Amino acid sequence: MTPSQVALLMRHFGGEELYIPRCDKAWRAWRNRCFLAELDRLRAQGESTTMALTLLCPRYGIAATRARELVRKLQIPTYPISCSGDIRSVIPIFSDHPFQ
Template identity: 50%
Template sequence: MKNITLDGNALRLMAAHLPESVQQMAEIVGWEATASLIARFGGSCFPVPRGLRPGGDERLSLLLEVLTPAQMQRFMHTFGGESSFVIPKCDHARREWRNRLFIRDLQAAITAGESRRMALSYLCPRYGIGNTSAWKIIREYGLSGGDKRESLH
């Protein structure tokens, strides 16, 4: 997916498409901080220190790059000691968000008077999707028959 990132608001809107662990992180540190954790560490195994050993200092400093000290304390209290904690990449949610943005932009182009084919010629590269995938997304959102009522949310 071409440069599709989820900020806190987008992540919250995609909650139904997120793993349970991400929803739990958001309850503990908030949506913006969770989005920052995913952007920085998504897809990696991140052993969460309890803060008791000097060896955890490196990880603590990594967490402090994206969390406030208070958020870090709550995060460590909940997940501390888990040696195989994985911060998900949330590809399913990112893909769904990309599709919603794609449909929003497609609807705007059609409303502005552009043909669907013309809009696809520049929207597909913008969103990093091929023509076949674009038509699949259009069908999934019920827009293949020219219906312009489907909205982003």
């Protein structure tokens, strides 16, 4: 907040103690979505993932390790998994297992 905005709030609330949340979680989620969208745009333009991360990490204030985590999460397919029933129906590799 600018000093004039702080002064305006102080005048409005008459010196009462006031808590203003930073909304870090929401801000981080928004930043990550923007980061991933721009990463996708650069890759669609033919840029390698490594070069795109080199360009974007400093711009978005994201460490390279965190950026790679975000990319990895984006690439992991999510499947609806049911924990009931036979494991062979969930994981096909077990259908031909010799120890059935």
